[in-house]
Amino acid sequence: MMNMVEKQSMMVQWLGGLGRWCLQSIEKVGDASVLSAVSLAHLFKRPWQGKHFVLQIYALGVGSLIIMAITGAFTGMVLALQGYYTLAKFGSESLLGSGVALSILRELGPVLGALMLIGRAGSSITAEIGIMRVTEQLDALQMMAINPHARVILPRIIATTLALPLLVSIFDVIGLAASYVVGVELLGVNSGAFLGEMVAKVVPMDLYAGWLKALCFGFLVGVICTYMGYRAEPTTEGVAHATTQAVVISSVSILILDYVLTSFFL
């Protein structure tokens, strides 16, 4: 009898924990939305933070260029290699160009690009803002009548949103070029068939879908990473925890959002 009661109370506790977790998550989503909305509202207010947008695009966008190029090149190369050996079994190597192009433009470019941006730039955003919080720089800004939403958060969200479509386009072009080198130069697929199929199968919608994905992912990365840093617990562990969380949460949300967006575009 006692055992039964104990079991019940354990069950209640577990359910309570689950409920608390859900409520806290919803609260965080709401908090992040309000924070980014308040920050974005500063886009239409003076003083104009143009200089800080440029500085952030430099730090987050230009800084991620090399890693994007390397990721893009090797993604294209491995796709061509894998695709070739699969297609060769059916004697349809000529489809290699379209297969590689569609995979890169629709899926791999935006998703891998966003994941690289999270690793390279997202983590640094969270750590930077978190340390600003620890060292009370955010309070200092406020003391000087500089709004931290306008000065710290907004430029970073804008920078990731604008930079990711550009980075993804560069990723795509480098990936396609690399797949051409492997497919045509190394594996000996007919150059005309490779390029012809590529051009024939890619429709404008594929490009729009890729760019829209990149835009949404960039915005999401900006919002999540700035929020995690801004609300980080002002301790050393707090910043470390927030940075880890920012990377994990933004990566997972990118993958989920990718499925949702893909289902809209098919």
Added chain:
Amino acid sequence: MQSYRKVEVIVGIFVLIGVLSMSWMAIKLGQIGGMGSSGYTLKATFSDAGGLRIGADVMMSGVSIGRLSSIALNDDSEAVVTLEIQKGVHLSTDAIAAVRTKGIIGERYVRMSQGADDEVLTDGDELEETESAINIEDLISKYIFQGKE
């Protein structure tokens, strides 16, 4: 201030490279604003357009001369396809449009054959002569049932 100028220039170069990549893909791969706008469109009615997809090639003598831009069903339950043909390609009014397959398991495309008429088709015209898709299943079943009779 000097270093901020440098940052500005580098960001400018970055944006330029990004926009160039975007436009290269748009023009070369998506053919946005390129071929589509400078050509003309024709309509063709097929009793069976099975396997045709938007973006399928339109070919004449094995040369790509355009793309299929839409497929719809008309009131007589026939498939009406819209073909975008490149500028400079002249098709006679009695040209034949046929749904064909690239190879045995390849995808479907529209094959155009030139007619004998001197008049050429212009934007919005409809192709009179069409041949529908050849369905291998139909051919096989016809063969089987012939053998049984």
